Amino acid sequence: MRxxxxxxRLDRVFARLDRExxxxxxxxxxxxxxxxxxxxxxxxxxxxxxxxxxVITSWLVRFDWQxxxxxxxxxxxxxxxxxxxxxxxxxxGPTAVMIAAWLGWRSWRQHTLRPLLTLGASLLxxxxxxxAAKFGMGRLGPHYATNVGSNEMWLGGDIFxxxxxxxxxxxxxxxxxxxxxxxxxxxxxxxxAVVSLGVGLTTVYLGTHxxxxxxxxxxxxxxxxxxxxxxxxxxxxxxxxxxxxxxxWRNRRRGTVPTPTPAAPVGVPAALAPIGGxxxxxxxxxxxxxxxxxxxxxxxxxxxxxxxxxxxxxTPVTPIGSRRPPQxxxxxxxxxxxxxxxxx
Numbered sequence: 001m002r003x004x005x006x007x008x009r010l011d012r013v014f015a016r017l018d019r020e021x022x023x024x025x026x027x028x029x030x031x032x033x034x035x036x037x038x039x040x041x042x043x044x045x046x047x048x049x050x051x052x053x054x055v056i057t058s059w060l061v062r063f064d065w066q067x068x069x070x071x072x073x074x075x076x077x078x079x080x081x082x083x084x085x086x087x088x089x090x091x092x093g094p095t096a097v098m099i100a101a102w103l104g105w106r107s108w109r110q111h112t113l114r115p116l117l118t119l120g121a122s123l124l125x126x127x128x129x130x131x132a133a134k135f136g137m138g139r140l141g142p143h144y145a146t147n148v149g150s151n152e153m154w155l156g157g158d159i160f161x162x163x164x165x166x167x168x169x170x171x172x173x174x175x176x177x178x179x180x181x182x183x184x185x186x187x188x189x190x191x192x193a194v195v196s197l198g199v200g201l202t203t204v205y206l207g208t209h210x211x212x213x214x215x216x217x218x219x220x221x222x223x224x225x226x227x228x229x230x231x232x233x234x235x236x237x238x239x240x241x242x243x244x245x246x247x248x249w250r251n252r253r254r255g256t257v258p259t260p261t262p263a264a265p266v267g268v269p270a271a272l273a274p275i276g277g278x279x280x281x282x283x284x285x286x287x288x289x290x291x292x293x294x295x296x297x298x299x300x301x302x303x304x305x306x307x308x309x310x311x312x313x314x315t316p317v318t319p320i321g322s323r324r325p326p327q328x329x330x331x332x333x334x335x336x337x338x339x340x341x342x343x344x
Contacts, residue, residue, distance in 0.1 A: 029114075030177065032229040040226040047219040054139070054160070054212050057151045064210040065149060068142045072205040083202045090164035090199035095171040096123060103178070113239045115178050121231050122170050125224045130166050133220070134158040142207050162209045162217030165200035169221025172196060177225055196221065 030036075053060040073080055088094055096119075103115035139160035140152040153160075172195045176188035200214035209217075 029232055030229045036226055036229065040223065043219055043222050043226060047216065047223065050212060050216045050219065051137075054151050055153060057149070060212050061151045062149065064142075064212050067204060067211050068145075068207065071207065073207060076205075079205075083205055087164065087199060087202045087206065089172075089195055090168040090203075092123075092163070092167045092171075095167060099171050099174065102175075106178075113242060114235060117235045117238055118178060118228065118231075119171075119174055121235060122174055122224055122228060125227070125231075126166060126170050126221070129224065130161060130163055130217075130220050133161055133216075134163065139210075139213075141213075142210060159209055160213050160216065161220045162200060162203055162213040164203050164209075165196060165214050165217030166221040166224075168192075168196040168199040169218060170224050173221065173225045177228060 050060070100116065100119060103119055107113055107115045135158055137160050138154045138156050138158070140146070140155045140157035141159040144157065145152050146155075169192065172192035173189070176185050176192055179185035179188050196218065200209075200217060203209040204211050204214055
């Protein structure tokens with residue numbers, strides 16, 4: 001008795017990968033709802049409050065100095081080696097390559113450029129906003145601080161807000177933003193929150209950022225994720241433009257191929273003669289039948305040029321190079337053979 005082999009999980013995964021790529025029937029594009037607008041406004045107000053607290057050298061700056069003098073990397077040196085690798089999850093280059101590879105595969109499977117274009121738009125916003133804030137406020141880091149208790153602002157630094165933290169929020173949060181199911185969105189949101197929280201605290205542990213830098217980096221990354229629905233129309237237009245350029249390029253390449261001959265026009269319908277008597281009362285309505293398109297006669301390619309002779313008119317010909325001697329007494333088929341004349 002023949003039994004079918006039970007597919008393992010790995011077999012099912014490869015079977016799924018071998019399927020023809022299909023574009024989903026419905027792609028969930030987040031909208032700028034009222035709830036999202038409230039979150040964006042609240043985060044923006046929190047961002048401004050953190051900046052103001054640092055500018056006026058409030059209690060937040062004093063707490064930054066207390067954490068710096070605590071020196072976490074000396075309190076727990078056993079985790080230093082692990083956190084040196086963990087902080088890479090917030091570096092822009094490695095994380096962008098990993099996320100872009102995953103989203104590129106997803107774009108190919110779904111026949112859409114939206115995942116890659118959304119990642120590119122978010123990274124562009126990240127570089128523009130966080131970069132401008134960094135160089136605009138010019139805060140020095142803990143390792144380069146000069147005056148104890150000062151906010152170290154406008155001294156040529158570039159660590160406020162934390163780029164590692166903001167990049168971790170955006171690059172890992174974009175996976176939750178592009179999730180196609182609520183279940184996947186919840187789990188990916190939790191994953192991105194854990195990763196970005198760990199990356200921010202790791203920079204504080206290593207002494208490369210103040211705690212206020214990390215808090216502002218979380219707010220900066222969250223602002224970009226909340227503002228992405230406003231960019232969705234531009235992403236849709238960019239995707240349509242790229243596909244139009246691709247189609248135009250394909251049509252230009254196909255223009256070198258000879259185009260097929262157009263079909264012959266359809267003939268005019270022919271009117272049938274009325275059936276019945278000649279009187280008007282007995283005349284039947286005229287029925288029109290469509291006439292198929294007339295095609296030009298096609299000469300068969302297997303016939304030799306010249307008049308075509310019947311089989312009975314052909315003369316036997318000895319092939320060139322044949323060893324058989326010519327037969328002069330052979331007559332053409334269909335003619336009467338000469339009868340021998342009786343001798344006297």
